[in-house]
Amino acid sequence: GLCSLRVAGQGRSTPATCSPLCRCDEDGGADCSGKGLSTVPAGLSAFTYYLDLSMNNITELPANVFKNLPYLEELRLAGNDLVFIHPEALSGLYQLKVLMLQNNQLKTVPSAALKNLHALQSLRLDANHITVVPGDSFEGLQQLRHLWLDDNSLTEVPVGPLQHQGNLQALTLALNRITHIPDNAFANLSSLVVLHLHNNRIQEIGKNCFNGLDNLETLDLNFNNLKSFPEAIQTLPKLKELGFHSNNIAIIPEGAFHKNPLLRTVHLYDNPLSFVGRSAFQNLSDLHSLMLRGATLVQDFPSLTGTGNLESLTLTGTKIRAIPEDLCEDLSVLRTLDLSYNEIEELPSFQGCVSLQDVTVQHNRVQQIDRDTFQGLTSLRVLDLSRNQIKFIHRDAFLSLSALTNLDLSMNFLASVPTAGLNALNQLKLVGNPDMKNSLTAKSLPKLRSISVPYAYQCCAFMTCDSTHSSPESEEKRKDLGGDEEMERVPLVMHCSPSPGAFKPCAHLLGSWMIR
């Protein structure tokens, strides 16, 4: 329909035109997307600044097709079947800032057509079938800031075409077939902040391949075939986010990141790591999280001195047997610690890690818990010590764990468990401690809602639902339960397993609990 557009300075509303196939707004926006169009509609207002032709069936752009739209700033042609763009198709679009050509059928970068787009800042060419990037592809684009070339069929980094792009800030070459990165591939991209290269086939990279990327902050090399640690990152002083998970890297060398002091996140899981240099993660004061999984041959706990802002540390699947005594000297803001599936025999005191909320040490060889192991951890909520060899827990070990809600001690060698301090506990797992035969008492676990115990009869202490109301029946029941000891108000326990039943009665037979 017709829409009126007030032209600046003329004081009279000029009836702007709009193609019947589109919806136009008063500000010069025209939405012709998803209309089944095979050509660019005619009759659009000369003042159109935003034109959306996405999701149509346009296969070609002829010469001068937009010549009547000199004010166009954003042109969307995503999701068509574009195969050919005439060299003069985009002529006259001197104010175009955003050009979206993603999800089309282009086999090469339409370099001639792009030549005069001097104002262009964002160019999307992702999800085409581009195998060739002509040398002059981006020559005229001096204002280019963001370039998407991901999800195409490139087999190498377009070094030549990129070499004059001093203003480029964000580039993705992900999801292509790039196999290597030559030295100085991005030499003149001094403004580049983000570089995505994930999901390629990169096997090796030149030691100087990232030279010149003085301002790079994010580098994504995930899902490639890198065989060795990307030493080239040493020329990236401003790097903050680095990913090279899901590669074939076996060794993280000593001092791996010593030239990247601003690193915040490093993703390196799903690599067949066999060695991690002890000094690899030192002095990374901005590092927030570190996740090292499956470094099967690593025996030494990496030094974390100078890496004092770590909030999450995951170090699993190694041959580490000991944790440094001074681990918590530097880690006062550590919140989650996962040291499962190692070979740790002894736990140090985690006292300095005052912010710890979640500790998992399951599947190790820990044998005892001392008085000071978890002392002072008043924020700890979840503690998983399952699948160890714990025989002894000091009676005051949990004294300061006033916020602990989940405690898993299953599959150990415990005969008893101290409950002092566990006032907030609502889930306790003790199953798989065959030596723990005595009856447990619920009174020191006021908030308990779920417990798993080695033997069904131990659930009896927790299963009386209406025991808090004294009535003749419950008194009778209380005696039946061998309630020699004075049974005080028993909290309502929602779930206890294995629950007693016909063949696992609460009442003991013939004077011995042992006969079941």
Add this chain to the structure above:
Amino acid sequence: STEVPPSCSSGCESCSEYNGCTKCRPRLFILLERSDIRQTGVCLATCPVGYYGIRNRDVNRCTQCKIENCADCFSRTFCAKCKEGLYSYSGRCYHSCPEGLTTVNATMEC
């Protein structure tokens, strides 16, 4: 979910009555629109304002842009276009440029 019944939206490979599109045609982004507890999948070549596309081997997803004062994200860590009146620097948006930097009003950059 069912194979392509007539009711599937454009660009959709399989959909369900309740959740709309559950799988998009290759290379399109799936956007999960939420109304109350219901999520409805829609397939797009360009993610809407406030979202950016993440491409991966198996699925391409429209993901919410969470950079402060950003109108259009390039990625999780980089803003391609700041909200009106803000300056962009290194992929983030500023009311006034960081110390030591001058404003370029023509391109609203520092």
